[in-house]
Amino acid sequence: MEVIWVLIPLSVLLMLLAVRAFVWAVRSRQFDDLDREASRILFEEPGSESARVDKESEHPRRGGHD
Amino acid sequence: MTTATSPAVDALAERDGCFHCGLPVPAGFDLEVTVGGRQHPVCCHGCQAAVAFIQDAGLDDFYRLRAAPTGTRPGEGVAADPSAFADADVAARFLHLDPAGRAHGDLALDGVGCAACAWVIEHGVKDLPGLQQARVDLANGRLSASWDANDATTAAVGLTRLMERINALGFDAVPAQPAEELVLHEQQRRRSLTAIGISGIGAMQVMMLAIADYAGLFSGMADDHRALIVWAQMVLTGVVVVWGAQPFFKGAWQTLQAGRMGIDVPVSLAIGLGWGVSTVVVLSGGIERGEHVYFDSVAMFTFFLLLGRHLEQSVRHRFARADARLDALLPAAVTRLAPDGDRTSVLPAQLQAGDVIEVPPGGIIAADGKVLEGTGEIDRAALTGESRPQDVGPGTTVPAGSRNGATRLQLEVTRPATNSALAAIPNLLARARAERPPVVHLADRVSGIIVAAVLFIAAVTAVVWSFIDPARVLPVTLATLMVTCPCAFALATPVTLTAATMRLRRLGILLVDPSALERAARLRHAYLDKTGTLTEPGQITCDPFDGADRQDCVDHAVALERDVPHPLAAALRRLPVSANVTFEALRVVPGSGVEGFKDGRRWRIGRPRWAASFENDATESATESDEGSIWLSVDGSPLARFRSAHGGADETLRTGATELLRALRDRGLDPAIVSGDVADRVRAAAGQLGIERWWADLDPGSKYALLAEADGGVLYLGDGLNDAPALGRAGVAVAMASACDFTRSAADAVVLDDRLAGVADLLDGAERTRRIIRQNLLWAISYNLLAMPLAVTGLIAPWAAAIGMSASSLLVLGNALRLLRRQETANAAGTVTAWK
Known part of the structure; x- marks a missing residue:
């Protein structure tokens, strides 16, 4: 069980690092708008490569009645 | 492209109203747009242009991903005419120029409700010349933007361009003062999030170590291993207490300085005692004596209290938003007429008594004034809740904050905007708030006694034991402090109020x-x-006169009243129509009604005496008792009477x-x-x-x-x-x-x-809630009173004190959670409430 002499101080250190990371995230405004970040992945940057490809296929998901 | 959708789908689209804004499509308006291979109706040219603009910009994903239509027609929301801000002096009030040659400004947005709206605006304005940055703050409905500008004039040009572009996208924007409250709230939110994060991470770590410690109690553990675990807990809890629990210590210090007692005082005492006592135990070699520490309780206690406080603060902030300021009810800029007829755009705050201003149809009146020219109606609904419009004409006084009807008015300002009846309301509110007797929480009233009692008893115990057995002074005093620690007492009120808030929210x-x-x-x-x-307000009914077809009358009336911003017209537009009717030369006759031509015949809707020319006495006498109703006529012969339902009462x-x-x-x-x-x-x-x-x-x-x-x-x-x-x-x-x-x-x-x-x-x-708070306080105090004699006499084991304290807190928490457990039994009519 001698390993806990390393593991417990390590976990304390990791916790301090986690706290530091969290504080950094809050200060760099990552928690300011939680609603938008969740859906950001759904939007394509207009003019980006993937957006153009998608445009050409004309979104087969919608209007697919014809 | 052919559409092969089922009739059901088409009917759904029809009912949904305008594709862009979602408002009903007026009868007789049959513009359509094609998005995603399907036709959709739109309600006005503004919406049609907005759809086209968004498609041209390649942003049509917006329509696929938005949560709901915008809900306001472009130009009908908080809109302000962008050209009013082309004036450098007016624009300067809303902009901030930095030395690097950039203008910064905030705009309040209307119709922005979801991430898709924010996205379409941010990307739609991207290609504006000189625009540096534009970011939509969804929670507050604001856009912060900055653009290149060397002086006030170019800055104003940038602002108008930005507003015009947002209008083109089908949303409304009006420049807003940078809100100090918003910045302050944002800071508070960040601080409280930081505190919660630290305490949450810390509390979980401490709990993990504490479980090892408790397990060691039963299975045995080497002293040096236990020491390591306890020291780790002490360090981690130290971080939580020093960093996370700061708000409580600050709050307690402030209330004490103000000579009052607040719930923060016992909370701080509980946290401080729990951590302080445990630290003293560790430092004085208590681990070797097999004594117990309370770091886990302290960390968890801090975390839960912070969480509750954060929830409460978020609700408060949402309602104390900057928009809630009264300025938001006034137009951002008004048109002032100089004696020589020159029009200038000024801020409401710049108006002086004696100025002449012009109020466009549907515009908000910016200052108390007297009508000089024009007759019409004003709507004071925002001011008084009164939905019936008030007739105005030359000489009538009109209050700031009311909405103008369908005609253009010229007013002489009688009182500056800062001095209007409307502006007096916030002052009255502030006075009311100050005069309202503050709530004295039951807990606040007793917390002073509790705090004093805890400290007094601990001191007496220490003194008495120093005579009995100096070696046991420290352990017994620590045990006494722990037992009398007002944890459960401090929790009793806040957790119950939080549970009640959640319950009521549901x-x-x-x-x-x-x-x-x-x-x-x-x-x-x-x-x-x-x-x-x-x-x-009551509903409108249509009573056709002899021979007229009811549905036909409704169709024509709705088409005539299509664009009239009058409450009665709005109620009328809600009547179901069967066919779209188109009129030519539609015009509003102030104070009388609306007139339009179709197939060479003149249609009118409005006041009975104006709409109908009276050929027989029966109809004429009918008008006498018919003040509240409006008549529909063709070429002077009355067709139908529209009036509020419910026996003439209009509400x-x-x-x-x-x-x-x-x-x-x-x-x-x-x-x-x-x-x-x-x-x-x-x-x-x-x-x-x-x-x-x-x-x-x-x-x-x-x-x-x-x-x-x-x-x-x-x-x-x-x-x-x-x-x-x-x-x-x-x-x-x-x-x-x-x-x-x-x-x-x-x-x-x-x-x-x-x-x-x-x-x-x-x-x-x-x-x-009050009942549960009383039960909780009673339990917390009785527990402390029962356990104290045992601790003072040194009869209680430290581990028993720890279990007792946790159990006491859990009991209080569980009792509060009973508020949430009730099943929803409220029925649709709301007569049976869920509390019974």
């Missing part, structure tokens, strides 16, 4: 100030606003009003109506509801004065801007969801679904 009531639940104990009266709270009791009155009386409250409306209408409503006490013709100040005079606590229920000062003074202030932001910000609770029975739910919830 019932559709947003509790902005939880302490109102405690004030609800001393209520004796219920003062109710009438218009918009107890009553609502009806809202659903649930009678039940609300019964519920209030059942709870021993004495109801009364306080209204700004005329006596006759108030008397009618009071009679229908069986209310004996009523006041009519009240202005905001006298509503407030009535509250100040009342003997005993008053429950106030209202929704108009004129109710705001009274709400601020009431014992328990409830606003309906239909109230404007400013009024809602003055209330303790908002009934979100406008269901009147929500008020009864609130009162019952308050009663139950």
